[in-house]
Amino acid sequence: MASHPNDPPHSHKPHEPHVRHYMHCLPFGAQLTGAALKQPHTRFRFWAPSCSAVQVVFEGADGHETAAPLDMTPSHNGWFEAQAPCGAGTRYRYRINDDQLVPDPASRFQPQGVHGPSEVLDARAYAWQHTHWRGRPWEETVLYELHVGALGGYRGVMKRLPALVDIGITAIELMPLNDYPGERGWGYDVVLPYAPHAAYGTPDELKELIDTAHGLGLQVFLDVVYNHFGPDGNWLGQYARPFFKAGSHTPWGEALDFERPEVRDFYSDNALYWLTEYRFDGLRLDAVHAIDNPEWLRELADHVHARVEPGRHVHLVLENEHNEANLLESHFNAQWNDDVHHALHVMLTGESQGYYRGFTDHPIQKLARALSEGFVYQGDPSPVHDGKPRGEPSGHLPPTSFVMFLQNHDQIGNRAFGERLRTLADDDALRAATALLLLSPQIPLLFMEEEYGSTQPFQFFTAFEGDLADAVREGRRREFKAFAAFNDEKQREQIPDPNDVQTFINSSPPTDAPLDDERRDWMHFYKSALVVRARLLTPRLHHARALGAQVLADDEGNGARALIARWRLDDGQTWTIALNLGHDGVRLESPPEGQVVFETPPRARDRTDNGVLPESACVVWLTGNVSEYAQHHDARTVRREEPFA
Template sequence: MSPLSHDPHARQYMHCLPFGAQLIGAAHAQPHTRFRFWAPSCQTVQVVFENVKDAPPLDMTPTGNGWFEAQAPCGPGTLYRYCVDGQQRVPDPASRFQPQGVHGPSEVLDPRAYAWQHAHWQGRPWEETVIYELHVGALGGYPGVMKRLPALAALGVTAVELMPLNDYPGERGWGYDVVLPYAPHAAYGSPDELKALVDTAHGLGLQMFIDVVYNHFGPDGNWLGHYAKPFFRQDVKTPWGEALDFDRFEVRDFYCDNALYWLTEYRFDGLRIDAAHAIGNTNWLRELADHVKARVEPGRHVHLVLENEHNEANLLESHFSAQWNDDAHHCFHVLLTGESEGYYRAFTESPIGKLARVLGEGFVYQGEPSPAHAGKPRGEPSAHLPPTAFVMFLQNHDQIGNRALGDRLRTLADDDALRAATAMLLLSPQIPLLFMEEEFGSTQPFQFFTAFTGQLADAVREGRRREFKAFSAFNDETSRARIPDPNDPQTFVNSSPPADAPLDGERLEWMHFYKSALCVRAHLLMPRLRHARALGAAVLADDAANGLAALVARWRLDDGETLTIALNLGRDGVPLSARPEGMVIFETPPRARDYADNGVLPESACIAWLTGDVPEYSSEHDARVVHREEPYA
């Protein structure tokens, strides 16, 4: 059934914005639009209509505290801008769509024009989440992503996380140079195509998350400082520009409504809050979470996830579902690659011991001084939190794309060790996150790309190369010249997976591995994760200089059964003095359990045991046959 068909059970959704262009009146009445705009730094504002013949500018009425309002007999498809103080024309900061990009006019939309086919969808409990992060543009826009959804559902993914969609300058970019937070990026498709993508995902049982940027604006196309200087703090700068003033209720409301807009009008199931530490206002973060919980309709599962360098465990106790666990990634990365520069230097001493702390307590840094933070304390105690409060990953857009050449982990690590680490990722009670094409063992780079022009393009290119000056591989101009120019269209092409790559050979083998582990997670672990808790992790071998790194971790599951996982990322087998109790539910490499039965955990191995009543598996789902050549039924 077409997402736009007139199913009698379909529903329309619209988040009524208290600002911007909002259709008013009945859906089938003569269209009228209310315009509301905050411009405390200006004296006069007009609405200028750009595709309405002979329409004069409409004077907006000041209503106090910097607000201006107007109403016009216009409807969907109307293109408009605001003219401030009779001079500069600017787009609406709450624009729902910018068909000509961030420097063009805003468009009035009718959100009720899309008829949702899966309006009954209520989401999924957090413990059922397996996240797949992707870049919409690199996969061919909304239609390209939609084509991949059935395969992702079959793989065992339960949530798709889109890198930021908010409008930014140019056709290419990661989306973190946000300029207009309410307008989905036009280069990816229309707003209704985005809704169709979310709707289709829900029909397949997939949650949809979106990455939102509430900590800064990008350097090109943001006019807020021109007409609303109080939106920004004058005493604080972020690495990306002026800090937003979340002590002002206008700023707080702007972003609280943005969160509700994505969750209600576009029916996203969750938000990932980018760089929450750079917001600099934990009270507002709690307010945001409370606002969302109070406003979404009862019965829906809606999840808020933080990226937070400060490891503030208190935010995970009641307000947020989870946090991206960078500590987990850094431990794994050091163990798999031996790298020790940059922030990895904080994880080079006993990385297997630090990984044991991740598995047993959540964060590595829980208030201890961090070498990567000038020796300052970092983090808060986290052992009391459930393992599902942490999102674990081996790769994501940051950890690949912020490398100078965008290297995938498989180009840096041994395949067998990477499979063992992946098994831990997929079977640990922490919430796993995969990055696009990871399930195929991809070696294609994902590089930093933009579409800036002129002096800004030069500044971004040279600034990125300076970033890596302190790294040994890029300590001279010749080596730094190899770093891809973010503005070169080929950099985007190099980072975009092919749409029709055959599923055979290594790609098929890696996909089977991921699918097998996720099948075990779905059938044996997900139903038991709601109240799971860590029982601790013990280091079996810790001698990185001699290639020894192994541990055993245990969790008490919801029904009282115990999950035990032994991991060896070293180059030699290590003694396993007491074979864990229970049935082996997954192993890599094949027959690793035979060594374990004889008191040895082999090199590059991961074995998972589950106590209690474990259902029988058919051979097509047996974790011991993940390297078969024939595809799964």
């Protein structure tokens, strides 16, 4: 049976007989011991330096205590320990200050939500089927960000995996699963980082999703939040005040004290827990600039790489407003490249407010710098940061150190109405920009349903109640007060209420949307480009280096909305992309040598051969030997109407 072009060299199929059980032994929380024995035991370990006494309280599903509370023995530096003859399924809480019951901060599961009891799990209960899976090299990654709840929980996501593989996706990235209050939310209000959110399914169902993805050759990444806790359900301040840095705050609340070893260890073990017990292939670390501790980030990366099994491909990706290129030199695989997104968004939409202010001046030049050097801001003063320098030089880094995207949860959902890019930009120009995204040597990221040309909004949603719900709704509306479209209070009242269940429904793609002509056409376009990427670009990406990007002039010699960028690939061949997001053709003085391997619109090559790059166009060339390509396709180009098969 022929392999799919995106199958990794050693992918394993569902019929493999090997079964293995995985567990990350936590130095805190509830750790089950002797699970195979008739009378298993559980060790409880809890850091509560602000308390003089702690008890473990055992509860039934009805909330009533099922046994006498167990006094915990104080140890050194604020630790409390206990052991009880109980096993998987036991529900418990910690009693602090004589009367307050709190969940375990390292809880593995909260079946009744963050305000209910924690549950002891047997982490070895799930029988993994694809135990020989070792992941995929970073260069093969095509990321697909999704929200598990909006797609119907773990089971709903699982149903979509074969279609994603068919399009050419090689990795799914799950928005945060760490437990947060309420049935629905983006997941960035995490309060229990070790417990997967119960509304999406059980921990074993999450493992089954990951296991199934591995059987299809898909990597699975998890977005983790290590920079703050959410506003509801976090009790750490009651029993562990030193977890927070006195007098220091982030945009989301009190800053965590990463100078303390207990804090560092809590999150380092969390990373290993997801990578080893759940077999995630990588982590995306949210907003690490709010952690403001590069030393700990390097320590975390070293800790992960030293502890995962030899031979596994495990990838660490940052979101970092500071553009710290030094973190990408050896410790982290890549960073989300907001700079390239902002430059493209300004050219596609003409928007100039908010953080787009830093990209309205000569955006095509900024895009050219992002394609050739990675970051736009490399120590340059930024108008969005009060003229202060932002970033570090990044031109020495390979293009795969940057994750490129046109849409993601932030760039859609942080808009007042959650509009998709397709509702803001011209379709032809968007196709050209999408071709750049999918065929640039930077690592591409798509947002769920983007591949179908979706116009469905993705809005900010939560499930807070009472005063907190009012504060979140009004706070979100205040965020847009500075924007011209929302100067008036009545205009701001039209912004969807995050706590209204309809906001979540509006953001959830339909389960079985028909593949009509429009959706099929967009899907065909994405699939065509990704097959070209898999066959011609990915195998040559390992040591790829940018050769520079040149802005093209229009017929009057003025600055245009077009450029041509080149990269030297691993085998010495040259990969060239010409992009024009303008409404007029521009001169292409010397059309690149080599084979056109992708074009939009169709027959754009006919005009580039005559020295003109058409409007709303993207054309890709590969120099050198393209015999591998010729073996699979007779035509000179791959067009969006004719996928590379």
